[in-house]
Amino acid sequence: MSQVTRQKPDTVYFFGTCLIDLMFPQAGVSAVQLLQRAGIKVIYPPAQTCCGQPAWNSGYRDEARKVARAQIALFTKPIPIIIPSGSCAGMMKTHYPELFSGEADEAQALDVASRVYELTEFLVDVLNISLTDLGAPIEIAVHTSCSARREMGVADKIEQLLGQLQNVKVLEQAYKPECCGFGGTFAVKQPEISAAMVADKTMHLRNTGATQVISQDCGCLMNIGGAFDYQAKHENKKPLNTQHIAEFLWERTHG
Amino acid sequence: MAKPSEFRIQVDQALGKTEVRAHFRKAMDTLMTNRRNQFPDNAELQRLRDQAQVIRANALSKLPELLEQLESNLTRNGIHVHWAETTDEANDIVLKIMQKHNATWMIKGKSMVSEEMGLNHFLESKGIEALESDLGEFIIQLDGETPSHIIMPAIHKSKEQIAQLFNEKFPDIPYTEDVDTLTRTARDILREKFYNAPVGLSGVNFAVAETGTLCLVENEGNGRMSTTIPPVHIAVTGIEKVVEKLSDIPPLLSILPRSATGQPITTYFNMISSPRKKGEKDGPEEVHLVLLDNGRSRIYSDPELLATLRCIRCGACINHCPVYVRIGGHSYGTVYPGPIGTILEPQKSGLKVHGELVQASSLCGACGEVCPVRIPIPSIINRLRYEGVRQDGGSALDAGSKRKPLEAITWKAWSWAASHPSVYNLGSTVATQVRNLVPHNLGAWTSVRTAPAVADKTLHQQLKALGVDHE
Amino acid sequence: MSEARTHIFQRLRAVPRPEVDTTGRDYVPIYDWDRAERIKRFTERMQAVRAEVHHSDRDSWLNLLADLCKAKGLTNLLVSPHTEWGQAIYQQVGEFPTLQDYDRAIEAWKHEMFYNIDASLTSTVGGIAETGSLILWPTEQEPRIMSLVPPVHFAILDTQHLYTTFAEAMQEQDWLNQGMPTNALLISGPSKSADIAQVLAYGVHGPKELVVILI
Structure with missing residues (x-):
């Protein structure tokens, strides 16, 4: 098994996730773009x-x-795999070993x-990225x-x-660590609880x-953002933007 | 639209009760804060969790040997040991003991296993009264309810509701919302009951194989009363509650109340090793232990599901569950609610009866994060979803019974498309081009959210246009 | 042997069982508290759950106890004359409310015990600083319900036997080789409940007051 060091690599794989691909x-x-700007070559297996x-x-x-097997076949080089989603990264990192336990391709x-990194984890822990804020003051x-x-x-x-x-102030919401109610199929199978x-x-x-509102997962954003939009349209509440961390960082830091 | 299930109906009703929901939220907030305050040092908490997990896992790995050792030590100490495969058998054992002593009623300390047995109803059908003495259990019994939480059974009730209930049931006592006065009323009523009770029944928190000792954790003293005052004491517990050594007890006792209610320890920790000995002046002359299987040995047979049996019934998973806090305990329609109920009940009663519960989780992981014995509750929920739809037998009761043809075909089609990139990209291209096709089918989703919009161009298309390397 | 028992064991034995690595199972001392620190911690914990704690010594505890009985307006005190503490109390009968010995089986005086005893005093076999707990091993002289039924419970703890943790107490006192008594108890405050709307109430089924005298 290849050991990924915490040294900055030249090249990484990017796994974009289906949700980001489509939505x-x-x-x-x-x-x-964030990865490339840091001098990393990015490979995106199509x-x-x-x-x-x-x-x-x-x-x-x-x-x-x-489906997982089809992905494994695409990421064979001994380089990190960067995933802009905690949930898809978690799937590959913690559940692939369970899913392939005892299978012929378990080693792969x-x-x-072992090579999976969630995007923010990679930016901080491996790239030790340094950012300069070019945006206007904002509270998020x-x-x-x-x-x-x-x-x-x-x-x-x-x-x-x-x-x-510098110009970004992060405000703390009540019940911050609590689930937003997305949970993938949970939102469809138990819509009432999810709605609450x-x-x-x-x-x-x-x-x-x-x-x-910024998040590192588009599933949550689809849920929270969809609710914000609904509330703006049907409940006369103030519209509120939601954005993925990568997009937010890129927008505020590129010249 | 398919008819909503019983569970969905109960959930819907519970969600509509704004006051009850606010009450639950406040109660769970307090419990979560109290727990957090008990573990200021995270490293020490994790060490304690490791220790508790090892103790429980070790006990389970030697379960048959430890049960034999427990039985032989208890028997040597003079405690009668009974075995029940089913709740019916357990109820019968209790009934026979009652009949042997011509007892027409019993006083009960708190016991979730007795709830599991439906003991109160069973005895009632035989003309025997079972009176609850834990204050919370006493309150809900007065109102003809079942517990909504495993350690705080009356947590769904407000002070005002309890005051009204007492006033209704004990009209001679003036109406009051003062908690001390309400508590004193219950104390006075139950003192007399303890005084006269022919039989006392209790649960067991831990049973020590090495010494033949039954351990009970409680705050009120009703557990001690029930196990000390009546001439006969019957303890009921699940076969998984055994631990190997006496020295296993302090770490478990250290983590149980802290995880449960956020107390450093409960008022009483009561260790019972025998009935009254010659020369002793109080305590029951006769002590019985009923060991109940009720599906536990089936759970035991699967190496992954086995972890369910490590549970020490602290309720921390319940207190931290974003689903429980919104729907309350009764919506589950089970003896054990919340995450522990979600994994335990479908395994005990089968996926046909309670299989829907495993869908009532967003898999957020809050339960697994706080479990003092590190039961991977989200993984077990995931596993039970698999058990529900798998076609090759499986370990759980009613495995395969939740498989629906349409759903199965959809996942098959999805997996085929998503493992054939040309098809997938074609599909997603079609989806982006005919965007209106996607959202319409989302019924429930769009009752509180707008439909997700499919982007003009997929990431695949955009990265290709940007010239990002393909290999 | 019952059929249920046979079936349960058959099922439990039918499956392969994993070996469990028991590293980390044993007690690890995490505090380094001297006696003064243990007394301080014990006192804080006990007081946090509304127990009374009095620091005393071999010369003055008897007077302290007599004063407490007077202050509480007790008319009687259930105490064994056969313990070290009891002997001293019975030598000063005049200073105390009516002394009562638990000298018969409960059946012979249950009504009096339940409805007429104001308070009891028991010895303890030790204490636990971490959790603020008393360790009681009830005996023929000091039976189980002495610390349960009377509304006020006095307990005397010799601080030589105040341990840091439960695990340490169990180990130092060698409970395993002593053999477990009919009933062993940890008592950490007066009886309490939060079952009504999470409001803490004291004196539910057990004593409303716990008074600890540290020697």
Whole structure:
């Protein structure tokens, strides 16, 4: 198994995630730009699709494995794999080993898992990136996804990155570590509970007075942002922007 | 639209009760804060969790040997040991003991296993009254309810509701919302009951194989009363509650109350090793232990699901669950609510009955993060989702019973497309071009959110245009 | 042997069981508290749950106890004449409320015990500083419900036996080889409950007051 050192590599793989591919491509583009600006060559295997998490979390393990196997085949070089999502990174890092346990290609799965970095983790821990804020003063709130927080243990990284931006003030919402209610298929299978959770989450975020909400996971953003939009359209509440950390960082720091 | 399940209906009703929800939120906030204050040093907390996990995992790895050792030590100490495969058998054992002593009623300390057995109803059907003496259990029994939390059974009730309930049930006593006065009322009523009770029943927190000792954790003293005053004491517990050594007890006792209610220790830690000995002046003359299986040995047979049995019933997972705090304990329709119920109940009663519970989790991981014995609750939920839809047998009761043809075909089609990039990219291209196709099917999603918008150009397309390397 | 037992064991034995690495299972001392620190911690913890703690010594505890009985307006005190403390108390009968010995099986005087005893005094076999706990091993002279049924419980703790943690107490006192008594207890304050709307109330089923005298 290849050991990834914490030394700055020349080249990395980028796994864009299906959600970003379809719904939030700008987050993916920004992430690639951040990496390139740091002098890293980025490889984006075009045959990539999805990490397999939706099926994995629904109990369809064979189906998840089939999709995961197709990804594993694309990331064979001994270089880091950067993922702009705590939840997809968590899938590859912690669940691929379970998913492939006892399978013929278990070693390859473990190898891929060992090279996975969540984007903010990589920017802080490996690149030790330094940022100069070029944006106007703004007050934001941060929502860290549960997988970034608990599965990947990287909740502090996004805060460290934002802490470097002089004109950005991060406001603290109540119940910060609590789940936004997305949970993939949970939002569809238990819509009432999920709705109650996102109602509370958006309320606490609104109460901070922030004008923008930043996260490292587009699943949460789709949920929280969708609720903000709905509330603006149907409940006469103030619209609130949501944005992926990569896009936010890129927008504020490129000349 | 399919008819909403019983669970969804209960959830819907619970979510509509704004006051109750606010009450739960406040209660859980307090419990979470109290727990956090008990563990100021994270490294020490993690060490304690490791220690508690090892103790429980070790006990389970030697379970049959330890149960034999427990039985032989208890028997040597003069405690009668009974075995029950099912709750029916356990109820019968209790009934026979009652009948042997011509007992028409019993007083009960808090016991979740007795809830699992449905003991109160069973005894009632035989003309025997089972009176709860834990203050919370006493309150909900007065109101004909079941516990909504495993350690704080009446947590769903407000002070005002309890005051009204007491006033209704004890009209001779003036109405009051003063908690001390309400507590004194219960004390006076139950003192007389303890005084007269022919039989006392309790649960067990830990059973020590090495010494044949039953340990009970409590604050009120009703557990001590129930196990000391009546001439007969019956303890009921699950077969998984055994630990190997006496020295395993202090670490478990150190982490249990701190995780549960955020107290450094409970008022009483009661270790019982025998009935009244010759020359002793109080304590029951007869002590029984009923060891209940009720599905535990099935859970035991799977190396991953086995972790479920490490549970020491602290309730920390419940206190930290974003689902529980919103729907409350009764919505689950089970004896054990919250995350522990979500993994335990479908395994005990089968996926057909309680399989839907494993969908009622966002897999946020808050439960696993606080579990004092490190049960990987989210992983077990995921595993039970798999058990529900797998087609090759499986370990859990009713494995495969949750598989729905349409859903299965959808995942098959998805996995085929997502493992064939040309198809996937074609599909996502079609999706981006015919954007209106995607959102419409999202019914429940759009009741509180706008439909997610598909981007004009996918990341694939944009990175290609930017000339990002492909290999 | 019951059929249920046979079946349960059959199922438990039918499966392969993993070896568990038991590293980290044993007690690790984490505090380095001297006696003064242990007394301080014990006192703080006990007072935090509304127990009374009095620091005394072999010369003055008897007077202190007599004063406390007077101040609380007790009409009687359940105490064994056979313990070190009890002997001293019974030698000063005049200073105390009516002294009562638990000299018969409970059945012979249950009503009096439940409804007429104001307070009890028991010895303890030790204390735990970390959690503010008393260790009691009830005996024939000081039976189990002495520390449970009377509304006020006095307990005397010799601070030579005040340990840092429960694990240390168990180890130092060698509970395993002594053999467990019918009933061993840790008592950490007066009886309490938060079952009504999380409001803390004292004196639910056990004593409303716990008074600890440290010697």
